Amino acid sequence: MENNTTDPCDNRECEGCIADPALLSEFKQAIHALSGKWKLEILGTLMDGGVRFGALRRALAPITQHMLTAQLRELERDGLVSRKVLAAKPLQVEYELTDSAWGLLPAFRELLAWSKTYGPRRSTVASEAQLEAGVG
Structure with a gap:
């Protein structure tokens, strides 16, 4: 298998690559936003469009309500998921991907x-x- 890790990078945006601590820090932040139990599954489920909390929980069974809430809050904090309160009784909340997540x-x-x-x-x-x- 060929190892290309020492080849010079020909991408102008990649000057310094891994040796640049600022780029490494940004990379870590991006990975952190996606890592966590259930985050990729949540993002994948939301790729079909906005989903209410209950339907999202059923689609991701056996996720607990607590875990889903915590992961959704982190995804919302990191700008990947938006939360929309629907004008309905009882209160309903829908989650959808942001433009950042679609990116x-x-x-x-x-x-x-x-x-x-x-x-x-x-x-x-x-x-x-x-x-x-x-x-x-």
Whole structure:
């Protein structure tokens, strides 16, 4: 497998890449906004459009009400989800993706393509290597 990590970056936005502490800090903030139990599942569910809290909870079973509330609050704080109170009795709340979250769609597509190309192969190749070495 080829390792391209030492190749110079030809992207002007990437000057200094990983060596730049400011860029690393921004990258960490972005990853933090997406990491957390259920966040990717919540974002994926909301890609079909706005969803009320109860329907979102049912779609994500077995998530607890407490966990869903906490994750939605974090996603809202990070600008990825918006909360809209509907004028209805009883009170209903709907959640939807923000423009910022929709901006992640190309990155999600790239991650999916990467996973399809390298994800399963990595574990298969490692297992085969262990079997050949008599370690398995």
